[in-house]
Amino acid sequence: MENAKAQDSNEELDITLNHDHILILDFGSQVTQLIARRLRESGVYCEIWPFNHAPAEKIKAFNPRGIILSGGPRSVLEKDAPEAPAVVFEMGVPIFGICYGQQTMVKQLGGKVEAEQSREFGRAFVDVVADSKVAKGVWDKGAHEQVWMSHGDHVAEMPDGFRVIAKSEGAPFAFIADTDRRFYGTQFHPEVVHTPHGADLLKNFTHNVCGCSGDWTMAAFREEQIAKIREQVGNGKVICGLSGGVDSSVTAVLIHEAIGDQLTCIYVDTGLMRSGESEQVVDLFRNHYNIPLIHEDASDKFLDGLEGISDPEIKRKLIGNMFIEVFDACSARVGGAEFLAQGTLYPDVIESVSFTGGPSVTIKSHHNVGGLPDDMALKLVEPMRELFKDEVRELGRELGMPEDFIRRHPFPGPGLAIRIPGEVTGEKLEILRKADLIYLDEIRKTGLYDEIWQAFAVLLPVKTVGVMGDARTYDYVCALRAVTSTDGMTADTYPFSHEFLGRVSTRIINEVHGINRVTYDITSKPPGTIEWE
Ligand code: XMP
Helix, strand or coil: CHHHHCCCHHHHHHHHHCCCEEEEEECCCCCHHHHHHHHHHCCCEEEEEEHHHCCHHHHHHHCCCEEEECCCCCCCCCCCCCCCCHHHHCCCCCEEEECHHHHHHHHHCCCEEEEEEEEEEEEEEEEECCCCCCCCCCCCCCCEEEEEEEEEEEEEECCCCCEEEEECCCCCCCEEEECCCCEEEECECCCCCCCCCHHHHHHHHHHHHCCCCCCCCHHHHHHHHHHHHHHHHCCCEEEEEECCCHHHHHHHHHHHHHHHHHEEEEEEECCCCCCCHHHHHHHHHHHHCCCCEEEEECHHHHHHHHCCCCCHHHHHHHHHHHHHHHHHHHHHHHCCEEEEECCCCHHHHHHHHCCCCCCCCCCCCCCCCCCCCHHHCCEEECCCCCCCHHHHHHHHHHCCCCHHHHCCCCCCCCHHHHHCCCCCCHHHHHHHHHHHHHHHHHHHHCCCHHHCCEEEEEEEEEEEEEEECCEEEEEEEEEEEEEECCCCCCEEECCCCHHHHHHHHHHHHHHCCCEEEEEECCCCECCCCCCCC
16 A cells, blocks of 8 residues: 555645645754644644755745745755755745754855764754744843754854844854845754743744744544545545554544545454454444444454464464455445545554655564555555554544543554464453453553553563462563653663552452463663554
C-alpha cells in the first residue's frame, strides 16, 4: 500500500479552498511537524512540503496566506545548500523563517550568514528590543524571554529593510523583521515547548500578520469530509478493515456517517488480541453503530501457522501474510466492493514525500496487520490523510465515539505474538492475557492510564523456581513495560512507585496460574525498543 500512500499532496488541495491556509516549506528539521501542530492547534490549516518538491506554479496555485520556512540540518554556507524557491519572496505574502529558514532567507535577500565558533544548543534567553506585530501581547519591549536554540550558523548582517526585534548574547539577530514586506526570522525555534511563548508568536504571525481567521475546526472538517466521501464513492461499496485501534475505528465511523450501509467493516480476529478486545470491537460496531461487520474468527489458522516459529521477523511476516489471505477472502464475500477505506494519517503522507526519506536501516519490519497487497485493485478512501494523531482523537470525539476507545494505547498489528518472545502457543496466550488484564486494571484504577503512552505485559520464554505456600513452583517470568512518548519514536520508562509495582506483582502471581516471577523493564528507547520483539 506504500505506493498508494505516496500520492502527491497536491491531490488534497481542495480542502484549502474552504480555509485560510499556510504553507510550511521543510528543510529537514526534526521538529518541522511541530510547526504544523502549533498552527493547527490555533485553528489554521497548513501543509508541509519538502523545499525541493515545491515548484513555483504549485506554490502559487496553493495560494497560501503565509509561508513558513523550517529549520534544517544543513549549513547555508555549504555548496549547493538548500534554498527556498525564489517565488516565495515575490508573492507578496508574509514569511516566517525559523533557524535554517531564517538563514536562507537572509542569504537569499542579500544579507550575510557566518559559521558559529561553537554550536549553540538548548535553552537561551533573548532581550526584546523593539515592538513587532508577531510579538504583540506576547513579548513586551524590554522583556527577557526564554527560547530554545539549536544552530551552528548565525546571521551576521541583515538584508536591507530588516531590523532587530530581539537579541541574545550569542545571537545578536535572534529575531529580526522587515515589517514592510512582512518577513520575519528567528534564530530560535518557536514551535517547541521549550520556547514557552513560541506558539503565541506563531499564532500572532498566522492570525495578525497573515490574517488567518482560525476556522479550521473538527466540526468543519467532519462536514467537508462527509461531502467528499459521498462524492468520491457515489453508490459504490466500501470495505474497511478494523484493527480495534483508533485510526481504523474513526475512519469507519466517519465513512458510515457519510454513506451508511454501503460500508462493510471486516474484523479479522487473529486470536492474538488482548482479553475482551474482540468482543468490544464487535459490540461497538455491530451493536452500537449498526455497521455491517464481518467478524472472522481466524484464531486457529494463526495459531497453527505460528507453531514452531520463534524468529520475530518471520513471525511478523507470517502474520501479515495470513492476515492478507483472510482479509481477501472476507472482502470477496462482500461482493462488488470498489473502494478500500484506510486510516492513513498525515505523518504517513509527509514521510512518503519527505526528501530526507525514511530510516535507512530496518530495525523491525513493522508489518502492519492493516497492510494489504497492491494488487487488490480497489480505490482508496482515506479521509484522514490531512490529520495528525491527536486530531484523529478529536474527530472521534466530534463523532461521539466512546472516550475509552479514543484514548486507547497503541497496539501492534501482530498483537500478543510479539509480546511472547519465542514460540507462541495457546497456553502462553492465555497466561499473558490474564497478566496483562490485571496490570492494565491496576493502571486504570490508579488513574495513570492517560499519562502512559503504552503499557503491557510480556511473557518470557524462561521458567524460574519459586515457592508458594510450602510447595516449589517452576513457572514463567512476566515482564511489565510502561513508557511515555509523544510519537513512539523515542520513549522513557514510566516511573511507577515500588508500592504500585509490588501490588501488581502480587496480584499477577496470586491470580495467574503459570507465572511465579514479575520484573519491570526500565529500558528507554533508544537503546531498547518499546515492544520486546
Ligand atoms: P517499537 O517496538 O519499534 O514500537 O519501539 C514503536 C511503536 O510501534 C508499535 N509496533 C508495531 N505496530 N506492527 C504495528 O502495527 C508492528 O509490527 C509493530 N511493532 C511495533 C509499538 O507497539 C509502538 O507503538
